[in-house]
Amino acid sequence: MLIPIRKKSVITTCAIILFSLFFTQNINAETASEDPGSSAPQINRNIQDLKNKILELNKDLFVLQEELLFSANTQVNVFLSTDAGNLFKLDSVQLKIDDKVVSNYLYTERELNALKRGGVQGLYTGNMSAGEHEITALMTGVGPNQQDYKRGVSQKINKTDEALYIEIKILDNTSREQPDFELKVWE
Amino acid sequence: MANFTPPRFCILLVSVFSCCTTVIAEPDVNPVETAKVDYVNNLAYGTSLYNFFQDKYFSAITDLLVGKHYNRLNTEDKQAELLLGGMYLSYGLPDKASSIFAELLDQTSINTPANVRDRAFFHLGRHYYETNRLQPAESNLVEIGDTLNSDYDAERIYMLINIMISNSDPENTHPLLDRSPDDSIWHYYAQYNIGTAYLRAGKFEEGSELLDEIGSEIATTSELAIIKDKSNIALAFGELARNNPLQANDYFSRVRIDGSQTSNGLLGLGWSWYKQAHYSQALSAWLTLSHQQIPSIARQESLITIPYAYENFGQPHLALDAYDLAITTYNQELTEIRKIIDDINSGKFVQSLKDVSMGTESSNPSSVIGNVGVASNKYLSPLFLSKDFHTAVKDLQELTFLGYTLDHWEQDIPAxxxxxxxxxxxxxxxxxxxxxxxxxxxxxxxxxxxxxxxxxxxxxxxxxxxxxxxxxxxxxxxxxxxxxxxxxxxxxxxxxxxxxxxxxxxxxxxxxxxxxxxxxxxxxxxxxxxxxxxxxxxxxxxxxxxxxxxxxxxxxxxxxxxxxxxxxxxxxxxxxxxxxxxxxxxxxxxxxxxxxxxxxxxxxxxxxxxxxxxxxxxxxxxxxxxxxxxx
Structure with a gap:
């Protein structure tokens, strides 16, 4: 017998101590102890305060920029959205207004995922004179059967003295098994 | 042997083990609703979601604030307010979030739809829970009706169960656990916590039933595999404490060989064999542990356990060799970690964190921490896994990004x-x-x-x-x-x-x-x-x-x-x-x-x-x- 008997009991004791300490550690980590007086430390408060101030400043600067650069009577905004995106995986979009390229955009996986989940991308904000204009969007990507796919959608629009909001929508047309591309002018 | 007594050795083992088994039995949470939005009722809301879904909380909040400024948001259904509150929470501004939720839940605001009220109660309850204010957490969580989606509901039940456990009340958690959908990971976390609560209360049978159920599951996800390992470790050490090493062996054998609990499993398995007088198997387990690449306290412990075991087997020369190996290993590690200390003192370590994140808005603290260097990851992994460190790194990332944002505006102002x-x-x-x-x-x-x-x-x-x-x-x-x-x-x-x-x-x-x-x-x-x-x-x-x-x-x-x-x-x-x-x-x-x-x-x-x-x-x-x- 290489191990004295007393050591066995010691090991049992050890396992009990280990066991109890292990689970004491667990409960402390898993379930928060009730401490109503606990509040964020001062540094955390300072960071919160700083973040909040910068958010407000950022908003004010965006508002100032918009008022200065894009007054409502000339403002035009173009957005892009997709639905499930099962029939078309967007790679890039090129936006033209009156045959002039105003935006080119390449998408990351993360952005495509955000679009699929219901996000709407602000693609372009600019200025436009009142009257009739033509807006064209050229989309490239991967279509049904993993084929390269390139499609354009174009529409004549009438710019009034109100800000203009246009949404490019990429939709799955399940009955045709093809993607649909729409331009919608928001009232 | 007088100065190297087993009790002291065991206490060391305990301290080592307790350090490396400090776990947080909760999954990562999404602070706000991230379900697919079927209908975007206005573009400002949609653009905010676009940023939010990319974890760009700062941009997403700014979008909503600008939308509010221009009255571009549909305010009737209160969804935008709810989203804003949730995003403030995600962005670490709980006070702003609380005031929005409180307004949504104000008794006088009868126009708030039931689903919005339920989610506001949920977010507030979770905020209180996460900041250890369990009483208000419970008050908010019990107010929730039946409009939450199943994952949020499972999380709500999980939090309520943990609150009951903290009141030493594991017996009464069963009806709640029964209502928790068992296809949700929250169900397993809750069950694990109830099981270990029983073990702590000395009710091994009740606890082992719950833990054995998890421990014998077929793990379909990595997260479930971790909970399964933890359950088996808990059961195994419980059986060791009850002087049932044979049963403990069964539980240890269920622990994966390449998981986060492997070191603990091997250490415990060694002791379990040792207790059954199967010394060669005990040594085998400890030797396997000592050859692990990633240093852990369990591994350091095994380096000194092995020669101890050799001594007890009457193999003093092998023991001497094993002590030499332990001394060499410890010295090597001390050299490496002192180099890390030098890097910390010189600012290189923090700079490496900043280099990885580069002031981007949405980088995850885990990925940033994971890229700071092999040596740091090797020795500071318990710190790197801690919530406090993640929060500190996240704060640094956010502050750095805010610095970049201000730089950008400083450059734009002249224009x-x-x-x-x-x-x-x-x-x-x-x-x-x-x-x-x-x-x-x-x-x-x-x-x-x-x-x-x-x-x-x-x-x-x-x-x-x-x-x-x-x-x-x-x-x-x-x-x-x-x-x-x-x-x-x-x-x-x-x-x-x-x-x-x-x-x-x-x-x-x-x-x-x-x-x-x-x-x-x-x-x-x-x-x-x-x-x-x-x-x-x-x-x-x-x-x-x-x-x-x-x-x-x-x-x-x-x-x-x-x-x-x-x-x-x-x-x-x-x-x-x-x-x-x-x-x-x-x-x-x-x-x-x-x-x-x-x-x-x-x-x-x-x-x-x-x-x-x-x-x-x-x-x-x-x-x-x-x-x-x-x-």
Missing amino acids: LRLILEEKRVTYNKEIAKQDHKKIIDSARIYFNKRNQFAAMVRQIEQDDDAAALATDDEKLLLEKLSGIKKTLEDMAGHPDISEQLEKFRLVNGIISWKLNTDFPVRIWQTRKEMIELNKTSEKFNQTINSLSDIFKTRPVQYADFLIKIKKLEGELSQLRADIDTSIKFQEKQISAMSLTAANQYVSKIDAYLDRALYSRARLYDALTIPQAGSQ
Whole structure:
């Protein structure tokens, strides 16, 4: 017998101590102890305060920029959205207004995922004179059967003295098994 | 052996083990609803979601704030407010979030839909839970109705169960656990916590039933595999404590060989075999543990356990070799970790964190921490896994990103000034070309004429003056008739004008009849023309007013813009200084945390090294002194 008997009991004791300490550690980590007086430390408060101030400043600067650069009577905004995106995986979009390229955009996986989940991308904000204009969007990507796919959608629009909001929508047309591309002018 | 007694050894083992098994039995949570939005009711809300879904909380909140400023959000369904509150929480601004949720839950706001109220209660409850305020957490969580999605509901039940456990009430958690959907990971976390709560309370049978259920599951996800391992470890050590090493072996054997609990499993398995007097198996487990690449306290423990075991097997030479190996390993690790301490002190360590994140908005703290360097990851992994360290790194990342944002605006402000100046100059040039007083005077003349015309129409209507609406030909005819009438009147009493008088009466009658018959049509036509004229006048009036406004306000507007730019520039500069201070402070915090963890590691290794050196010397003496005596 290489191990004295007393050591066995010691090991049992050890396992009990280990066991109890292990689970004491667990409960402390898993379930928060009730401490109503606990509040964020001062540094955390300072960071919160700083973040909040910068958010407000950022908003004010965006508002100032918009008022200065894009007054409502000339403002035009173009957005892009997709639905499930099962029939078309967007790679890039090129936006033209009156045959002039105003935006080119390449998408990351993360952005495509955000679009699929219901996000709407602000693609372009600019200025436009009142009257009739033509807006064209050229989309490239991967279509049904993993084929390269390139499609354009174009529409004549009438710019009034109100800000203009246009949404490019990429939709799955399940009955045709093809993607649909729409331009919608928001009232 | 007197100075290397098993109890002390075991206490070390306990401390080692407890350090490496400190777990947080909760999954990562999404602070706000991230379900697919089927219908985007307005574009401002949608663009905010687009950023939110990329974890760009700062941009997403800004989008909503700008949308609110311009009234571009649909406020009726309160979804935007709920999203804003949730995003404030995600962005670490709980006070702002709480005030929004409190407003949504205000008893007077009866228009808040039930699903919005439920989610507001949920977010508030979770916020209180995460900040250890369990009583208000419970109060909010129990108010929730039945509109939450199943994953949120499972999380709600999980939190309520943990609150009950903290009140030493695991028995009453079963009805709640039964309501938790078992396809959700929250169900397994809750079950694990109840199981271990029973074990702590000394109710092994009740606890083992729950833990064994998890421990024998087929793990379909990595997260479930971790909970499964933890359950088996808990059961195994429970059985060891109950002096059932055979049963403990079964549980240890369920633990994966390449999981986060492997070290603990191997250490425990060694002790379990040891307890059954299967020393070679015990050694095998510990030797396997000692060859693990990633240093852990369990592994350090095994390095010193092995020679101890050899000594007890009567293999002192093997024990000496094993002590040598332990001493060499400990020394190597001490050298490496002291290099890390130097890096921390010189600022290289924090710089490596900053280099990885590069001030991007949405980088995950885990990925940043995971890329700071192999050596740091090797020795500071317990710190790197801790919530406090993640929070500190996240804060540093966010502050760095805010610094970049302010830099961007600081660069843009001169451009905005330039544009404003360009606009002002262009306006002044244009205004110099136009005589705006002349434009406004012409407009005034036009409106006077329009008013006169309107008065005339009113008068015609009032007097039923059909002649006033005569055509030019009719007017000519009426004038001729008027002349004829005058001539006839002058010839009054002349005997030969009776025929002319009769003809005059007839023609005058015809024209009067025509004018009176056409009057309703003509007055209707006139009214219609008046309406059109009014419309045109209204537009013209708007243009004139707008022009007048521009003449009056544009110079003031330019001045206002300049004042705003100056004001925001001042704020920008102040906040830039504040950010720099906060970044430096945060860097110091991270360095201090890292230094503490590194020094603690050094202390532990130092202690192991001392023990290994002492034990080797003792064993060497034991082996050599009798020989000297025999000489």
